[in-house]
Amino acid sequence: MSGDRPYRPDVGRPISGTADGIGYLALPPTAVDARPAGPTRLIVAWPGFDPPRTAPALAAALPLTGVPTWRVYLELPAVDGRPASGLDSGALLTSEGVEAYGAAVEQAVERLPAVLADLRRDLGLGDGPIGLAGFSAGGAVALLTLARGVVPVTAAALVAPVVAPAHAARSLEKRSARERDWNERATALAERLDLGARAGDVAARDAALLLVGGTKDRLVPPGEITALRDLLLRRGASAVESATFRMGHALAAEPGTDARPPTTEAVRVDGVVTDWFRDRLAEVSPDLGSGQVTADGRTGADHAGAGASASQTLPDVAAASGGAGAAPPAAARPQDGTADDGPAQGPAPVRFEGSRV
Template sequence: MTESIRGVAAGVPFIAVPPSGGGPAPLVVVWHLLDAPRTEVAMAAALPLTGVPAWRVYLGLPFTGARMPPGGLDEIMALVRDDTLLNLHGAAITQAAAELPAVLEALRKQLPASALVDEPLTLIGGSAGGAVALLTFAELERPVRALVAINAAIRATSVVALVERSFGIEYEWSEESRRLAGRLDFVARAGEFPEVPVLIVSGEHDHDDFRADAVALREALPGARLVVVAGLAHPLALEPGLEAAAQTPEAREVDAVVGSFSRSLMGSGSER
């Protein structure tokens, strides 16, 4: 069986894990959180999706891991305080979504022929990575098999409100940031989504606004499935969430739910 492959595709660090059974298989693309797990390495350990008959490709987000800005955490905090939406949150999401076509082209050359890069993708993401999956879902011009959003940043306004509470600051909205918030409001954009299976995973103890947004997205997508995971807060791993670590019990439950959903779709032919 082919071993996991770790590399860089079009400037984006990745880990690609082959299906345990070998043979040709489509891609499941996974984006991590800005909370723990906050790198592709840590996300692959927290959500391994073992047994899913697919290549699982974990992509690193901008501003994280090997892509951390030169000033490190201090620079990240300065970006948050200056304009969290335009400088960090929204920038990371929109950049990651925009990178995907070039990443897939690079993966076509770097992965074995058994990785069926041109087959419909399954998109999975947590928190900010969930927003990347949702934005890609709405805007990517290629077949998608399914979407999984885990404690996702479904509305940018909820992220801004969380930052305001956490840092004790008042966000100064601009015309540009309001436009971006509209682009990143996936309840409002639900009508643009392709008609393929959607799984929304919400932690019982996630942020109140995030849990409300998960319910709102489920209501806006009548065919979607919403699963609430008992005991799960916002993160999927323990701090610092930079390297591979043992799964938490809550992450193990998320992994089981997402894995079962993904396995049920492989070979079903459902796609946009």
């Protein structure tokens, strides 16, 4: 049961709570031109060890506003009382870091059925398949969820997923000129969480998959993303695509714990992931009206007296998560001092590779 039952005076606003002891931030359906095209009414997403490190930070970076489902951003489980947001990918060079990573990823998967039960009750949702999204370590959670088949999944979009801790550690060794210091337990755990070795199990779930990588990513190189795509296709996956952006690993500015204006890279990734989910989960039509799309798939025009519903703003997300509000940016720009490589809100050329549904 949820330890913090949310109060929902207005489902047009984000809400926060806990489900099976895991903190979450839920963004309600507010797409004005789309409604669910199937049974999926919920997308669950996890942050990573790198920015964005928390549910509110990931919600600000990837709000997926145009998808007519609830989008629920879950915190990674705390490890030995230490929140996962206090870690970073550099910890993967140590045995303690690998064990913390493994515990967070495996606990997130093991607790998902109980978390979903609480979320469905809190949000008034019925049973049915879900969508998955994840960044970095959160992408590993989504892949392991598919591999283990703990819940039915329709579609999953993964941004720079850590496919194998050993591969990530190898990249970190090259970048930092440090060697990993793993004991036997950490080595065995890393082998168990090599999700490339579980490609057959992932493919067997028959969920549509989108893998997103960055050309400047030094933790999860783009070649690893395309290699996973090709491996999944060889193992029988029917719908796997990949997309590559000119970006590094992080999807938000440091420290990556608060809801902050999205970077240029995050805006572009959010646009592509949103469109990808809409193609698979939504019926899109400008004739649906300008009202809020509710969890049961109806628009605000179907409800007497219902007015137009605006997209969630950054202050909405910050307020729901208990953080300080911030004015939404006129145009999202990089927050980490890097040069802007194009207009934040303009279309970015993206070439999908792989199989389409």
